[in-house]
Amino acid sequence: MMQGQPPVPVELQEVTSSTVEEFSEFVGVLEAEDRVALRPEISGRVVQVFVEPGERVEAGTPIARLQAEQSRAELGGATADVEASIASVNTAEAQLRAAEASQARAAADLELENTELERTQQLVTEGALPQQDLDRARNLQQTTAAALRVAQEDVGAARAALTEARARLNRSRADQTVAREDLQDSEVVAPIAGLVGDVPVRVGDFVSSSDVITSIIQNDVLELNLAVPIERSPELRVGLPVELIGGDGEAVARGQVSFVSPEVDAGAQSVLAQAQFQNNGVLRDGQFVRTRVIWNSAPGVLVPTNAVTRVAGETFVFVAGTPDQCPQEGPPGAAPPAPPGGPEGEGPSQVALQRPVTLGILQDNSYQIVSGVEEAEQVVVSGVINLQNCAPIMLQQAMGQPEP
Template sequence: MQSSSVAEPVQRNWLIWLAALIVLLGGGFALWRLLSGGGAAPGGPPMGGAVPVTLERLQPTTLRDQASFVGTLDAEAGVVLQPEANGRITRIYVSSGDRVAAGDPIMELSADRSQAELSAALASISAAQSARDNSRSRLQALVAQRIRLEAEVKLQETEFGRTKRLVQAGAQSQQELDEVERDFSAAVASLAAAQEEIEAAQASLGQSEAFLEQSQATAEATREDLLDKTVTAPIAGVVGNIPVALGDYVQPGGTLTTITQNETLELEISVPAEQIGQIQLGMPVELLTFGAEAPVAAGALSFISPQTDAATQTVLAKAQFDNVTGVLQDNQRVDVRVTLSERLGLLVPANAITRLGGQSFVYVAADAPSPPEGQPPVAGPVALLRPVTLGAMQGNNFQILEGLTKDEEIVVTGLLNLQDGVPIAPQADATAP
């Protein structure tokens, strides 16, 4: 008796599961019949009348076969500003994002020590100039004195010769000859001493001029160092991040800021070697920021490298873009679309595509077929499910390779309420993209 009572619940559970399975199979069959148009009488409207929809007439447009890549933008010119001398930042003339011209001041560093050194160097120049001028004046005086002494020596030499002849003739005494000879020897000695003084003065003048040149060089170097304390923009462009602040002590090699010219940007693309045969110089190129649907800039391929990178097996290609809107930046990574070819064809909005069993379909507006004998005709157009072959996406549209022709009207809204052969009530016509 106990085993019989246990078998009854088991049998009841099995019957419940069998009934549920039959219900599911029946519902699936009904759903299949509904999707295939079996839920309505052939050529007849569904319950509730015609479905309101929006139609779009297909017209040929330009289809583009495109290849997608990822590229990096590089600014036409850019510099990193670094101090050329030690100093403390005492003034910052610009802010990040400012546009500057070449030569504009960017920052100023402390210059107290350099200013003192420059003042000392200028004072040294002044002293060297005075010493040089004194040596030059003394040399000029000694030269003039030598000329006078040379004349004196000639005079004494002439007097000595004349007196000597007179003494030999007995006209003058030996004592007078000795006095003239003494004066002649004194004049010669004075001339020799003057020549030595001239040579010493010339050496002194040379030293003074050398000291003056050294002082001038020191002053010039100090002046250059002083100028280095004012950092100016070497090119026109936009100021980047400024990682330093007032009061910071900086040294040569540190970064003060950057200046970048973003008016023209160069795109660099690494094209896989197996795709290099698809691209050619002059092909149109579109740039898209990540997540954007519409291109932000357009250009053309201007360079294709003749070599393949051995490490990455890619080929470098380049294109230039005018950054008119300013939305592009140096070192920015962007999506790139290269247009390989163009032709006329048909585009269908992505929201007009219906997928059933892995196949793509489009609802086409057509005249209702003749109803079976004994049934009333259907007034107005109906939606016919048409299989299509899709190509690549172009924006928010699919290229149609097969299944549709121009001037046909397709349903672009209200698809959730449609079935094959259902009457439709067009609400508005749209123009194909």
């Protein structure tokens, strides 16, 4: 122990067991779960924009409207054709009903004339009527049969006319549907719920079906794409924890690997890994982020980096101990050295013991101690530069504030 040296003010920290994680940091890119680029179905001039960038919309929300006067005129003409076709169908149905009624009357007349012809022929055979009456009855029956045939032809023609009228009605209704769809195509609507991206078009701009009006981004869940070097690919597996790191080095979101590509990017010699994260409101589609893939975690001992010193390539920490733990000075059997302040002075209650340690991984601002320090020991975390082995120490708060 150093003789007569005043205690060095230090801060101590108790060594505790914590979770030690082996991890690697990468830069990845976030992608929205679903993203749709909106393009108009028709070409036209923008007459109205309903949304602002960043606005949240539901599926079916109008985004923009294009000029649609021609579509409206086409829809009006198609609607008029439908109405005219309906009238034609109604007329054809009425004509068919009239032809069928005439056919029914002609059939009844023929049945009557057939009966009359048979009765007259019987009477002529019996000599009750002259042959002339039979000829007249036969002629009337033939005339009635001809009338029935004409009525049947009229029914066939009426049915054909009705079929054609109905076909025209179907065609006009189809034209009306197309015209209505063309009119609807002039209004661009959101196909999914999400946030509106940039809106590059303005009222008055002419756009075609190849122009992007805006994008709808569904970013409640974001997918992280990581390119992991092929050297670490054997350790990649679904379920590995992944953290997003903020500017202060702290984790802002935590997820896990959900997909590992079976292929290697030949150019970059990397493997694609993906993880999903719930958006906490600060993450953005297309954002580059620092990430931490945690390969393994286990209980271990950590000490702050400022507690570690290096001498001649070896690493040490100072732990708080008692003077009797220091090596004795002088020859064996000599009296123990006098404490500071003389034989009757009060000696230091604690000294700094220099302890060689074996370091593991660096985690945040702490080193893993593989060996050299045990749990519950007190390590010196400030004032280390002024210490030597067995130097007396005193807690800094006990020394009072230094004068300026």
